[in-house]
Amino acid sequence: MRYLAVFDFDFTVIEDDSDRYIVKSLSESLYAKMKDHQKKMQFTELCDMMVGELHKLGNNPDDLKKTLRTIPFNPAMYDIMKLLQENNAEIIVISDANTIYIDEISDQYQIKQFISHVITNPAHFDDDGRLHIRKRCEKHDCLNGCAVNICKGVELLEYINSKGSPYDRLIYVGDGTNDFCPSTKLGPNDYVFPRKDFPFSRKIKDEQYRNEITARINEWESADELLSLLRNLL
Ligand SMILES: [Mg+2]
Ligand SMILES: [Zn+2]
Structure with a gap:
């Protein structure tokens, strides 16, 4: 797989x-x-x-x-990424944060080694040491209500297409309403993991939205719980 x-x-x-x-x-x-x-x-x-x-x-x-580097992190997330890598999974991050934050935090918690690609808003420090954060894009055609600066659905499809050969299974893990759009791009053999009691899981309590996701849906509360769900799946 x-x-x-x-x-x-x-x-x-x-x-x-x-x-x-x-x-x-x-x-x-x-x-x-x-x-x-x-x-x-x-x-x-x-x-x-x-x-x-x-x-x-x-x-x-x-x-x-x-x-x-002091932002809270559950070490079970490290175990999750390690487990995925051991099972031949490619790991990518699609986020509305920015390159600097993700790079710094991933380095702090030693998960950088597991992440093959990061899709997010570009950021850089200028010569005066001021950080600049820019939008990933200025507009897109998504109809799923994604924020103007990033449509994670479009980004996911573009990434998969850029890889040429298809994946056997997709796994999507997220908590926010902007994680809904990419989740609709997955198929019946794939898995979506919305974080319990966060906006994404609340959104798909509504049948109308939930029906737009054909992938299998498993909620998780903590990274520890997600780890055991993934152990059973892989
Ligand atoms: Mg989030
Ligand atoms: Zn979208």
Whole structure:
């Protein structure tokens, strides 16, 4: 069996939301501002503005990187990725976070070795040490309600097509509403793992949405539980 295992990042691979965690950890008052602006601004633009403010407050790249490395992580996620790799699965991440956060955190928890490809928003530090976060794309044609800057469904299909030969089984793990779209691209032989009591699992409580997913659906609460589900499956 040749598997492709696709992971969302925030609240899936890690136990928090990296975009919010970094602001919350470095400035409580800025985090209040972030929450206040959340409904009024496109999220990537808001995150970019927030890291701009963190820079103005004197935070250098090292401060940001050190903070990212303290984000909560369940070691069972390391075991999950190791298990998948041992079973000939290719592991990729498709996330609305950004390249810098995912790189730093994956390095901290030694899971970088398992991840073959990361699809996310591009980010970089400029010469002044200010982080810039850009949108993965400016627009797309998705009708599943994906955020303007990334459609994970389109990204997943493009990735699979770029590989040429098909996978025998797809595994998709996620918690957010933007994990719904890619899950509709999977077939009856594939597996979708929505995190229990998170927005994605709540969305598919609605029959109308649930029926759009033909893959087998298994909910998980903790990485430990996901690990045992995958042990039974592989
Ligand atoms: Mg997530
Ligand atoms: Zn989409």
